[in-house]
Structure formats: C-alpha cells, structure tokens
Amino acid sequence: MQPHNIPFGQPMLDQDEIDAVTKVLKGPILAHGPVCLEFEEAFAKHIGVDHAISVSSGTSGLHLSLFSRQIGPGDEVIVPAMTHVATAHAVEYCSAKPVFVDVDPKNGNITSDAISSEITENTKSIMVVHFLGLPCDMDKINANAEKHQLFVIEDAALAVDALYGETKAGALGNVGCFSFYPIKHMTTIEGGMVTTNDPQLAESIRKRKAFGYDHSHQTRKKPGVYDVPILGYNYRMNEVEAAVGLCQLAKLKQKLKIRETNYNALKNTLSAIDEITVFDPVQGKARSSCYCLNAVLPQDGSLNRDDIVAELNAQNIGTSVHYPGPVPLMTYYQEKYGYKPGQFPVAEWLSAQTISLPVAPHVPDGFEIKIADAIKNAIHKIRKKN
Numbered sequence: 001m002q003p004h005n006i007p008f009g010q011p012m013l014d015q016d017e018i019d020a021v022t023k024v025l026k027g028p029i030l031a032h033g034p035v036c037l038e039f040e041e042a043f044a045k046h047i048g049v050d051h052a053i054s055v056s057s058g059t060s061g062l063h064l065s066l067f068s069r070q071i072g073p074g075d076e077v078i079v080p081a082m083t084h085v086a087t088a089h090a091v092e093y094c095s096a097k098p099v100f101v102d103v104d105p106k107n108g109n110i111t112s113d114a115i116s117s118e119i120t121e122n123t124k125s126i127m128v129v130h131f132l133g134l135p136c137d138m139d140k141i142n143a144n145a146e147k148h149q150l151f152v153i154e155d156a157a158l159a160v161d162a163l164y165g166e167t168k169a170g171a172l173g174n175v176g177c178f179s180f181y182p183i184k185h186m187t188t189i190e191g192g193m194v195t196t197n198d199p200q201l202a203e204s205i206r207k208r209k210a211f212g213y214d215h216s217h218q219t220r221k222k223p224g225v226y227d228v229p230i231l232g233y234n235y236r237m238n239e240v241e242a243a244v245g246l247c248q249l250a251k252l253k254q255k256l257k258i259r260e261t262n263y264n265a266l267k268n269t270l271s272a273i274d275e276i277t278v279f280d281p282v283q284g285k286a287r288s289s290c291y292c293l294n295a296v297l298p299q300d301g302s303l304n305r306d307d308i309v310a311e312l313n314a315q316n317i318g319t320s321v322h323y324p325g326p327v328p329l330m331t332y333y334q335e336k337y338g339y340k341p342g343q344f345p346v347a348e349w350l351s352a353q354t355i356s357l358p359v360a361p362h363v364p365d366g367f368e369i370k371i372a373d374a375i376k377n378a379i380h381k382i383r384k385k386n
Ligand SMILES: Cc1ncc(COP(=O)(O)O)c(C=O)c1O
Pocket: 057, 058, 059, 060, 083, 084, 086, 087, 129, 155, 157, 158, 178, 179, 180, 181, 191, 192
C-alpha cells in the first residue's frame, strides 16, 4: 500500500530524540539505567501520581497490574467489549476470566450500570478503557468499585493527558496503564508506563517487571548477587526507549493542543453532513485527549463503510477502525466463552459503522475540508448507485 498524503498516524520524532538516543548508545548503560528512572519520575509528576513504572508495552503494564494484585484462576474481571484485545488478553494471561459488557452509544465507554449487571462473588477487578481518549464516568465507577471492593485498572493507552475534572487519566483508578506505541500521543517506539499512588503495588510491579529480583541493579549490595522471592517477567523498558520518551514528554502539551484544535475543526466541518455523527470531546467532567475522530455512520447500515473508506483512501487520506470487532466476538473469545453476535449491540454497531479519522499533529492545514469533501463525494456516489 502506498503511503497516504494524510496518513492516519505518524510517529513524530525530531533531532532532539536522535541526539538523546545517540547519547545513550555512546554510553555504557543500555538497560536497568538512570534514563528510565528519570523518565519515570518526570511521567509521575506529569500525571500527578506518586509512582510511575516504565514497562515494555501497554500490554505488559496491564498484565503486571492484574498479576501484581494476584488475580488468577477462578477470578473474574469486567472488561468493555469495545477495546483492543490487549485489555482482555491481559486477563487471559493470568488465567482469570474476562467478563465483557457493552458500552455507551454516546462515547464507546463502559458504564457503571453495565458493570453492576455483571458483578458476581468472583469479580475482583474492573478494567475501564477510556475509549479513544475520553475518560469514563469515574465518579460512578469508583463508587461502585468501592462498594464491591473491586480493583480499578484504567487502560489509558489512548488517554495520555485526558482529564476528568482536574485529574488526569492514570490517576483516576487504583492503577493506570499507558502505551507508547509509535503512533500514540507520545512514543518510545514500543513501551508503556504504569501509574499508581499505592506504594506497595508500585513496588510489586517494579519487582515483577524484572524477573522478581529482590534487589534492582541500583540497590544490590554485591554486583550480580540477588535472590528471587517472587515470580516475575522480563517486561522492562530500555534506556534508548526512555530517552525517546523524555523528549516526547517535553513536547506533549503542545501536541495535545494541536490534536484538540484539529478534532474540533474536523467535527465542525463534518457537522454539515447529516449522515455523520461525531462524539463530543467534552462530556460531563470528561475531556478527551483526542486520539482520533470516529465518524459514526447511521445505525441502519444505509451507508456502506467500505465505500466511504475507499473514497478517502483514493484521496490519499489514511483511515483506521477502532476497533475491528467487539473483543468477545473475536474468534478466540467466541470459541472459548461462547459469546454470540447480538449480545453487544452498541459495540457491534461502533465496530462496523465507524471510521477513525486522523487529527494528530502531522495532518496538514485544510485537512478537515479534504476529508469532508471525500466523505460527501462518497455519499453522493452511494446515493446515485442506489
Ligand atoms: C485500549 C488499548 N489498550 C492496550 C493497547 C496495547 O498497547 P501496546 O501496543 O503498547 O501493548 C492498545 C493498543 O493500541 C489499546 O488501544
């Protein structure tokens, strides 16, 4: 496939990342080093939490959050049907059972009411996913979790700098997990961060991301000598990735502003097209980090998504889909748990009838006009054909 003039996403790396990486590569420490610690400190301060632990991916952060809480066989974890498979896979890695719930048609988020209907005596945790960067209604969800003593994990993979009131995503539950995949709000190439205000949980995650060593490289009394009192993984971030992350973090605020401006410009332009609905980026106390803009097509299926995507791609505009199917209807989950089409009507509608459009800082001036024109053109062709 040819690269698009307006790609859906694009990593944005400048000379400062290249210089920072070169400095690390020329030095003696590539792993277990001070740059990761510096990045963790800066990220914790940025989000407003006491602890941030760098990890190898968003997925490993989700897994460590459940694993460190000792969630395992016989336990149930509530997960929204509309998410990346990583959220549910993390539960599977622990041999616990993901219990899926449908999402809110206003925003694609999990709701407290939907959670309530699935709580059983085996439920141990709720994984909330801030869909495309809009925080879930955390006041209600946290009150519900407190009532049932459930551990709240925020999957904030797409929600860096999203706000709920004055609080940032990642500081809204017991633990928050971020992804720094190349086209996310900020990247470390692959990588992620776990945030929490719970010192014991932070310590447990820190140990379990590095084999379960009792002492890190920095705290060993004798070099190379350690014990392993608990099971752990190799889920560390390396120094090169952390160096990229520090540079990206410094530019994050300015980039988020551009995303917001782009989102609102595209939303306003698309408002002239009756057939398209767009989620509001500010809903109640929640303010989105505007990962991308989902253009929602009519629920009656009167517009074929493939036709519109084909026209956008023909005009050199990249698109994506979030997400390509409700996770419980992915083959692995259907076969294992017997979920059936029709059980998650909102997630099924959103996954079949939305087009994810770019709003990240790489889009050129006037992108919103180009996108709206291509969509209008596609709708015109569809109407003529029918
Ligand atoms: C909601 C959500 N959670 C988790 C992930 C996985 O993150 P990573 O690729 O860093 O493992 C993604 C990836 O896009 C995501 O969208």
